[in-house]
Amino acid sequence: MAYKIVFFDIDGTLVNEEKEIPADTLEAVSRLKENGVEPVIATGRAPYFIKPLLNKLGIDSYVCLNGAYVVYKGKTLHKQPLAKETIQALIDLAGRHKHSLVFQGEHTYYADSENHPYITESVNTLKVEHPGFDPGFWKSNEIYQMFLHCESHEEALYEELLSRLRLIRWHPLAMDVLPPGSSKAKGIEAMLDTLGISREESVAFGDGLNDKEMLESAGLGIAMGNSHEELIPYADYVTDHVDEGGIYNGLVKAGLI
Known part of the structure; x- marks a missing residue:
């Protein structure tokens, strides 16, 4: 070939x-x-x-x-951006469990919390600039991927959303959140x-x-x-x-x- x-x-x-x-x-x-x-x-x-x-x-x-x-x-x-309704559902669920999120747009990215230790530790491994702070960034921008910060034993807390999004772990404290499929x-x-x-x-x-x-x-x-x-x-x-x-x-x- x-x-x-x-x-x-x-x-x-x-x-x-x-x-x-x-x-x-x-x-x-x-x-x-x-x-x-x-x-x-x-x-x-x-x-x-x-x-x-x-x-x-x-x-x-x-x-x-x-x-x-x-x-x-x-x-x-x-x-292929994430649906706004899906983002809102994840925000609500993560908020109940006190898990931080990061929203990744086309040109930049923002977190929903400031100086969260899980964000700091995981993003440090990427050796890139840390996200800014803007919990509402997703409302006015297309979001193609998110970071959900939780430990592996907490993944089951998000099973109810797996028909609407996809989760892939890339760090002990962080997962990628992707559009379904x-x-x-x-x-x-x-x-x-x-x-x-x-x-x-x-x-x-x-x-x-x-x-x-x-x-x-x-x-x-x-x-x-x-x-x-x-x-x-x-x-x-x-x-x-x-x-x-x-x-x-x-x-x-x-x-x-």
């Missing part, structure tokens, strides 16, 4: 725990572009979190916010359909729980050597650790560099 496009997760895939891009990954992506294959970012992060990385890698297309916001070479291809795979599908590229002609690299659908639907799904153990069954191949040539060796395995 002649692969035409490669989708890369960011955290734990393109960047390591220090949020640095390994030198061999930079070389691998550069060689991929030289060989005429399109590199695309596919991440749970928002567009405003990834601009420095896009510039460093020379990539201008991305599937962000776990598939809810998709851009190809500056053109927005797909948007939203995933990186759905966002990728929107891009592939626009470009006229089949799934069989795509490759995807990932390491986390939000990469399951993406790896499963790609023509070649590659899990990093440092992947969450629950991701492995969804991959066609497991490459090396992000700091041990994982991207470079994975692209070699795919015959792309």
Whole structure:
């Protein structure tokens, strides 16, 4: 199969725990572009979190916010915001349990509480600017993803909303809140359909729980050597650790560099 496009997760895939891009990954992506294959970012992060990385890698297309916001070479291809009624229902339920929320829009993000320790601890791991404080931000802006801050044993408190939203844990204290049916795979599908590229002609690299659908639907799904153990069954191949040539060796395995 002649692969035409490669989708890369960011955290734990393109960047390591220090949020640095390994030198061999930079070389691998550069060689991929030289060989005429399109590199695309596919991440749970928002567009405003990834601009420095896009510039460093020379990539201008991305599937962000776990598939809810998709851009190809500056053109927005797909948007899937959360319904206002769903956001209100989550706010009400989280308020009863005293759990904090963060609202992620197209250009910025805000929290419903100030200096909450769970927000501080989880966002610190992303090494990005902390959200501002505006509990009403969601009312006048489209919200594509939220953070719900609670511990794993408290997830069952939100079961009544699972027909209206999707929850994916990314930190011991935080979960992504997505529109129902939203995933990186759905966002990728929107891009592939626009470009006229089949799934069989795509490759995807990932390491986390939000990469399951993406790896499963790609023509070649590659899990990093440092992947969450629950991701492995969804991959066609497991490459090396992000700091041990994982991207470079994975692209070699795919015959792309």
